[in-house]
Amino acid sequence: MTIVSRMFAALACLLLAAAAWAQGSAPQDSAKAQQERAVTQPGNNQPVWSEVRSGQPNYTSLPGREMGVLVQPQARFLGQDKFTTAGEAWRQYRNGPIIFYGGWLVVLVALVIAALYFGRGPIKLHDKPTGRLIERFSGAERWAHWTMGISFVVLGITGLIILFGKYVLLPVIGYTLFAWLTALAKNLHNFVAPLFMVSLLVFIVMFVKDNLPKAHDFAWFARAWGMFMRGEHIPSGRFNAGEKAWFWGGVVVLCLIVSASGLVMLFPNFEQLRSTMQQMNVIHGIAGLLVIAASLGHIYMGTIGVEGSYQSMRTGYVDEIWAKEHHQYWYDEVKSGTAASGDTAKAGAAPQASH
Template sequence: MRVFLLALAMQFAGAAWAQSEAQQQQQRQAEQPGNNAPVWRDVKAGEKNFTTIKGRETDVLVQPPARFPGQNVTATAGEAWRKFRNGPVTFYGGWLVVLVALAVLAFYFWKGPVKLQDRPSGRLIRRFSTLEQVVHWSAAISFCVLGISGLIMLFGKYLLLPVIGYTLFAWLTALGKNLHNFIAPLFIVSVIAMIFMWLRDNLPKSYDWMWFGKAWAFFARGEHIPSGRFNAGEKAWFWGGVILLSVIVSWSGIILLFPNFDQTRAVMQDAWIWHASAALLYIAISFGHIYMGTIGVEGAYGNMRTGYTDETWAKEHHDLWYKEVKSASRAPAAGAVPAGAPRMKERP
């Protein structure tokens, strides 16, 4: 009997609640036409509904609640992603890029470029083949285009929009987006070619540990450390940047570039976080590589620009590789200087 009365009471309570909810909804409809609160509560909860459109998640109007790392409040997944994008990724990633750039600039004004200790010999060695030059510059130029366009899309609304206005910013962002999308395949192909081309030369050697142990002496007072064709710092850039970070930004970029692979919104959001985070780290550490390859080390830029290097440069920076080249007799004979090859300035 008690069970029956309890069930009857619960039935009446449920009916009363439903009637009260219906009355409240009628009142809401009268005050705010179209405000169907019960339906929108289901929508915000990520409840599935009916649709004639076939596809993954087409029956879900709004993603269910979610939280990204560092978030204490649960929100719909789209809103949680937006806050994470405009919060930790933008803030910490932006400061990482700025601080590394400032550190490189400060080091340049503090120490200046690393110069040769001896006079250039005038005898040249082939350091990079034409194919290696083409692949490197294809990767380098596409990387710069992708980096600049990506930074504009991520930080432009904070830094550029207040300065150049909506019209120019909209044009610039649209241009950056299209360049980003169409230059990306060139970068991916160039990186793949670079990996196959230089994998053997970047395999770790026992003497690489000596380079890491004495790297401070190289940067502080220009002390040269035994190295093969690529030193340990260049190998670290190859494995950490060219391979690891390139794979992350390329794979996540493909997911973002082709949403018609039937991936879910959550996959797209996660891919963007991986893409942006890896790209910001990639850009930051690339400043060191770009600096060392241009103005940071005397003669380094000319090596990649022309493919040739002076014997003195080879002996001081990559002595083990220089000995291999000389022993294999691959160096051009004295006086056989190719047209356009670099000529390092003689010092009095």
């Protein structure tokens, strides 16, 4: 072995010995530092912070649930790979999958509606209106619909601002205006919500009977593609199967979920746990984005998507040709006098529909 080789071997042995000494002394130095800190800074050492992050309650002079828990225990939401503190898990879930997938869902639905409108165009009447009008919605029904609808739009817009504003609006309008807009959105969201909940219950009671499933609803679903793409006439009752799907899926299920979860967050003074509030926020966000996306289709079909639809909810009346082409079975019931509401009116005896 040459002198150079011996020198390299000796140097390697020295390095290995130094590394072994450092590894052996590091825990001792760390333990010594913790002991010294326990004397000089008794509330700022590793055992204290480990206990803080354990999720176990400690002493506090303030009464209330979880008052003695500074940091929540480890948790994870559906789809998350690893555990972290519950608050961080909620933050990552809200700012990750909910915003990403929910945002794209709303955008894609809007794009599909735009493609349908500019590609296919509105569904128009096949025959010329006669001027003979039929009452489709009573004044009370329209009041319930518009109260719920307007409050829903306010909640939807303010909810989108709260959820997506940081990423979409803040870079455009700046911090000052965004802070003002978000504070306004939060207050509107909180104070309009009770009005929406009450009107929602009234609306469900008013319209549940006419939205019960019927045998002909299956035929409507089977031929729905032809109606959307070619304007085919599909007989239906007072509400077609698509409207019933919106009623049960959007109004009853999703809106009630949004309302219930919103109530839990709106009134946190019933000693809800932080985990309960986080779970309700996740449920509220998912259900809210789903119902907003679904409502875009309902709003489109009820305004510019189907000729004469908006007129029916604005004035309460439709031309008999509209009723016959879109709701044949309901039209037959009205003509025979078996419908619960909807009386044929002569031209001039009721507000005239504009087509």
